[in-house]
Amino acid sequence: xxxxTVILPIYRWSEGRDVWRRxxxxxxxxxxxYDHLSWRSFxxxxxxxxxxxxxxxxxxxxxxxxxxxxTSPNFREPVTLAKDLMTLDDLSDGRITLGLGAGTxxxxxxxxxxxxxxxxxxxxxxxxxxxxxxxxxxxxxxTHDEGHYRAHEARTIPGPVQEPRVPFAIAATGPRGLxxxxxxxxxWVTTGxxxxxxxxxxxxxxxxxxxxxxxxxxxxxxxxxxxxxxxRILLTGFTPDRPxxxxxxxxxxxxxxxxxxxxxxxxxWPIADSQFAADRxxxxxxxxxxxxxxx
Numbered sequence: 001x002x003x004x005t006v007i008l009p010i011y012r013w014s015e016g017r018d019v020w021r022r023x024x025x026x027x028x029x030x031x032x033x034y035d036h037l038s039w040r041s042f043x044x045x046x047x048x049x050x051x052x053x054x055x056x057x058x059x060x061x062x063x064x065x066x067x068x069x070x071t072s073p074n075f076r077e078p079v080t081l082a083k084d085l086m087t088l089d090d091l092s093d094g095r096i097t098l099g100l101g102a103g104t105x106x107x108x109x110x111x112x113x114x115x116x117x118x119x120x121x122x123x124x125x126x127x128x129x130x131x132x133x134x135x136x137x138x139x140x141x142x143t144h145d146e147g148h149y150r151a152h153e154a155r156t157i158p159g160p161v162q163e164p165r166v167p168f169a170i171a172a173t174g175p176r177g178l179x180x181x182x183x184x185x186x187x188w189v190t191t192g193x194x195x196x197x198x199x200x201x202x203x204x205x206x207x208x209x210x211x212x213x214x215x216x217x218x219x220x221x222x223x224x225x226x227x228x229x230x231x232r233i234l235l236t237g238f239t240p241d242r243p244x245x246x247x248x249x250x251x252x253x254x255x256x257x258x259x260x261x262x263x264x265x266x267x268x269w270p271i272a273d274s275q276f277a278a279d280r281x282x283x284x285x286x287x288x289x290x291x292x293x294x295x
Contacts (some may be wrong), residue, residue: 001254003291004030006069006235008039008271009048013056016048019269023064026287030065030097030267031044031057037108039074051084058092065095067267069235070171072103072191073125075112076179079154082136085166086156094161099189100133101171104127114224115222123176124148130168130184137165138220158176173212178219187231187264188216192239202256205239210260217261233264243286244278250286251293258294 005028007019023031035050054066066088068195071081089096104111110118117125128147135142135217136156144151160166169187172178181188193208217227236243243253244267254265267286270278 001258001262001291001294002029003254003287004028004233004264004266005269005287006032006034006266007115007269008042008276009033009050010042010046010271011048011055012046012128015055017056017060020064021060023269024061026284028064028287029264030067030266032067032069032097032099035068035071035076035099037111038106043107051088053131054088054096055091056260058088058095061092061095063095065097066092067097067169068099069169069233070099070101072101072108073122073129073148074103074108074212076129077127078132078136079151082133082154082156084159085137086158089160089162089166094164096160097167097169097187098171099171100126100130101189102177123174127176127180130170130180134165134168134184169231173215176216176218178216179223180225181216181230182219182225185230187233189233189235191235191237196239198238198240200240202239202241202253205241206256206260207260209234209239209257213261231263232261233266234262235266237268244270244283247285247289247293250290254290254294256268 001114005023011019033050033053038047050053050068057066105116125148128149132144132149132154136154137160140157142151144155167186168184168187169186170181171189172181190209190212192205196205196208213232220227220230241251241253270276270280270283
């Protein structure tokens with residue numbers, strides 16, 4: 001199992017550079033960030049752009065993978081995003097992962113002045129967005145004139161450092177999203193089952209995630225893909241589990257989800273006075289000792 005973190009883009013870079021460097025020093029496999037224009041309880045506080053933050057992080061780290069959890073079509077366009085991803089992959093020497101999801105009806109969906117899309121339209125747009133982005137990152141010139149997105153002789157030269165392209169980690173739980181993950185994803189992302197949420201029991205959450213993994217594997221089989229070829233990422237913080245309470249709590253939580261088929265656990269970098277508050281010393285012990293105790 002891999003252990004990663006997600007660092008919310010709330011820091012001025014004079015402070016943020018030390019956070020991203022520390023994530024690498026602690027040995028995390030990857031450090032992700034949210035790709036939102038603002039987010040829930042952080043809406044009225046500092047919140048910086050995800051892609052510039054990742055570009056800066058790429059220049060102060062050398063090993064750790066970097067990425068978004070997750071990017072959505074709510075305010076992104078495939079042509080411009082492909083160019084930015086190619087640049088980020090170059091800056092990081094091939095360490096970028098793109099998390100992709102359909103987005104929600106929240107702030108990001110209306111901040112540009114339009115009405116939020118229905119669930120069906122969000123799913124349609126993610127399908128078209130992902131398919132075009134895949135072409136843009138694997139072909140030097142693309143013309144595309146169908147679905148919700150267009151490209152006319154769009155150039156992505158010289159292309160990403162990683163081949164055939166930057167990996168996609170697709171967040172999905174419904175049938176359409178799982179098919180998209182099975183077709184295009186190098187990884188799949190879950191935050192748990194909304195029907196369990198944070199008010200249910202850890203046992204119920206783990207069974208629900210196991211059922212999601214089973215549906216993912218069945219979908220992979222339907223499209224002729226080996227289920228073991230896709231990584232399974234759990235972004236913690238939205239289930240009843242409390243993995244940051246102690247090293248033992250982390251080990252118990254990680255082992256339970258590993259048994260359900262999860263291959264990567266992502267912990268939120270602690271933020272005081274927020275839903276992601278945690279003891280920093282415990283967090284760092286988990287980062288350096290947790291996987292070894294998992295066995």
